[in-house]
Amino acid sequence: MSNTPSTLFDKVWDAHVVRKIEDGPDVFFIDRHFIHEVTSPVAFLGLESRGLNVMSPERTFATADHNTPTINQHLPVKDLLSANQLRALESNSSKYGISHWGLGNPKNGIVHVVGPENGITLPGMTIVCGDSHTSTHGAFGAIAFGIGTSEVEMVLSSQCIMQPKPKKMRINVNGKLSKAVTPKDVTLYIIAQLTTGGATGYFVEYAGDVFRNMSMEGRMTVCNMSIEMGARGGIIAPDETTFNYINGREKAPKGEAWDKALSYWKTLKTDEGATFDEEYHFDAADIEPMITYGTNPGMGMGISKNIPLATDLKGGVATYEKSLNYMGFHEGEQMKGKKIDYVFIGSCTNGRIEDFRAFASIIKGRKKADNVTAWIVPGSHIVEQQIKEEGILDILTEAGFELRQPGCSACLAMNDDKIPAGKYAVSTSNRNFEGRQGPGSRTLLASPLMAAAAAVTGMVTDPRELMEVQEEELELSYGL
Amino acid sequence: MPITNKMAYDKFTVLRSSAVPLPIENVDTDQIIPARFLKATERKEFGDNLFRDWRYNPDNSPKEDFILNNPVYSGKILVGGKNFGSGSSREHAAWAIYDYGFRCVVSSFFADIFKGNSLNIGILPVQVSAEFLDRIFTAIEADPKTELEVNLPEQTITILATGEQESFDINGYKKHNMINGFDDIDYLQAMKDEVNTFAAKSLY
Ligand code: SF4
Numbered sequence: 001m002s003n004t005p006s007t008l009f010d011k012v013w014d015a016h017v018v019r020k021i022e023d024g025p026d027v028f029f030i031d032r033h034f035i036h037e038v039t040s041p042v043a044f045l046g047l048e049s050r051g052l053n054v055m056s057p058e059r060t061f062a063t064a065d066h067n068t069p070t071i072n073q074h075l076p077v078k079d080l081l082s083a084n085q086l087r088a089l090e091s092n093s094s095k096y097g098i099s100h101w102g103l104g105n106p107k108n109g110i111v112h113v114v115g116p117e118n119g120i121t122l123p124g125m126t127i128v129c130g131d132s133h134t135s136t137h138g139a140f141g142a143i144a145f146g147i148g149t150s151e152v153e154m155v156l157s158s159q160c161i162m163q164p165k166p167k168k169m170r171i172n173v174n175g176k177l178s179k180a181v182t183p184k185d186v187t188l189y190i191i192a193q194l195t196t197g198g199a200t201g202y203f204v205e206y207a208g209d210v211f212r213n214m215s216m217e218g219r220m221t222v223c224n225m226s227i228e229m230g231a232r233g234g235i236i237a238p239d240e241t242t243f244n245y246i247n248g249r250e251k252a253p254k255g256e257a258w259d260k261a262l263s264y265w266k267t268l269k270t271d272e273g274a275t276f277d278e279e280y281h282f283d284a285a286d287i288e289p290m291i292t293y294g295t296n297p298g299m300g301m302g303i304s305k306n307i308p309l310a311t312d313l314k315g316g317v318a319t320y321e322k323s324l325n326y327m328g329f330h331e332g333e334q335m336k337g338k339k340i341d342y343v344f345i346g347s348c349t350n351g352r353i354e355d356f357r358a359f360a361s362i363i364k365g366r367k368k369a370d371n372v373t374a375w376i377v378p379g380s381h382i383v384e385q386q387i388k389e390e391g392i393l394d395i396l397t398e399a400g401f402e403l404r405q406p407g408c409s410a411c412l413a414m415n416d417d418k419i420p421a422g423k424y425a426v427s428t429s430n431r432n433f434e435g436r437q438g439p440g441s442r443t444l445l446a447s448p449l450m451a452a453a454a455a456v457t458g459m460v461t462d463p464r465e466l467m468e469v470q471e472e473e474l475e476l477s478y479g480l
Numbered sequence: 481m482p483i484t485n486k487m488a489y490d491k492f493t494v495l496r497s498s499a500v501p502l503p504i505e506n507v508d509t510d511q512i513i514p515a516r517f518l519k520a521t522e523r524k525e526f527g528d529n530l531f532r533d534w535r536y537n538p539d540n541s542p543k544e545d546f547i548l549n550n551p552v553y554s555g556k557i558l559v560g561g562k563n564f565g566s567g568s569s570r571e572h573a574a575w576a577i578y579d580y581g582f583r584c585v586v587s588s589f590f591a592d593i594f595k596g597n598s599l600n601i602g603i604l605p606v607q608v609s610a611e612f613l614d615r616i617f618t619a620i621e622a623d624p625k626t627e628l629e630v631n632l633p634e635q636t637i638t639i640l641a642t643g644e645q646e647s648f649d650i651n652g653y654k655k656h657n658m659i660n661g662f663d664d665i666d667y668l669q670a671m672k673d674e675v676n677t678f679a680a681k682s683l684y
Binding site: 025038261414 | 503504505506508510511514515516518519520521522523533538561562563566567568569570571572574589590591592593596597600601651652653654663664665667668669671672674675678679682683684
């Protein structure tokens, strides 16, 4: 085994294969399983109908996020179906002895925010959840990906799933990022280059100085969006930034266990000479603040560019036209200056403290535009608390914004926060699919800076035009 | 009785059926079933909301130009454009397709999670070349009642009217499961001791 150079991904994957099935998938062991109210109830029903038990409740964590309202969380949930799912999560958790962070629990929040925040997510782990953005946890050097409900039932009952090993891709971004270019822009840029299906079948390792220099929050944003180019997940080798982030968190190893873990974690990197099935290199200097104009996350462009012409595409013209038609945009147009109606900052992509710091850096001393409805939604109670402690809430209030309570909110239109039909939203979430934020809604994906610029001007605005003095603060916030 | 778990899927061997064409690329699972219909705690009636926002107007009247509302097209096979099933991991998307009555989805490219979910609940995803996909669309356009034959044991798909045929990939394990209606949970339960031994050595 020892001398062949191997990738980070191989090291973690191979350490979790319980059995290899010939001409079939691997039986793959799962260290941590996150569950939420939407994709778990049917899995529990399945368990019951087969008379099975939860194998490792101590490896399973439940949080309520998709359905939850983001105001008045102390009141009963009005939507009966949502309330029913939330109750099911609670009763299933208590029945099987799973720790459950329900509505009102100080640890409650979006599953991919609370996992890392509480030290549950660690390097070298395998982590799954019935939610495709589980890829977020790859930021810690874990193999983490989304699964379907049948697989949730598999993990509950046997702590394993059946997975064919994906192919390996490495994406290198080197150089210095320009002004106002955040991790969200880096990921939107990569997805625009590879297209929405460009990494299907692969697991992606992100490498190069841009990721090395990035904060954990930034790395989570990047790994989070891996699924948007079809990749099962993304992974970044753990380093001092990772270890510092984890150290001291509630569920992180302590004392001797910490030292032991640390020495293992330090081996988790791709060896010199290891090979990938596919490799890409990008130059950080080519990336500018990004915005999407279409109905999949691959339809993004630098803010100074124009919407591509159909004749410049390599095919799929009918689908392209359908998409622009839905958005009410035309090929060749600029995005800058387009009037918008809503701004959403939050989600497991950009609902962490760095994101609110970035947002605040632009709105500070300015006012919310009258034509804009803004939903400012922290990813968790811990983030909410930080927003208050750091004085960001005061900046928000002064500029005319309100802070809501944590949850998935307008990311997926399952709760009360829905963008109305035909309206435009600049959103820091991860998907601009038709109707994703509410039937008929039109989503422009962007960074918290772009969202802030839109929130104070009421239109799509290059955030660089609004930031002169703020640059230094930003460098601090994302570590760029 | 509602189907409450996937043990209830039918065995799949040879499927001969007309097909419903959906020549759109990047059909994501939010289109297949929008999030607001994921609130059930049981698996039932998801077929009613398959492609909800493409199929119905906001007042719930059917959109006449959507293919599922066109009685000329029917069958147990759905033929989609490239990169079918991207986006969210919701298995509800596969349930909706199954519950509506499809047993097979044909495309030139599938998103990973959707493909896995489909196999887990008894829908066969058949990946064909872009050229063959075009030929299927052309054949259906010429005759909406044209039949396709999907032969899982042989791993072939045939346009019966023209005899054009292509073979498709599926791993031996999943093929065996589909043909016999077995599922992974049974397999995993049968190796419980091996898993327990593995778990005992796990670092986490
Ligand atoms: S914030 Fe959005 S993407 Fe993230 S877990 Fe919630 S619904 Fe899914």
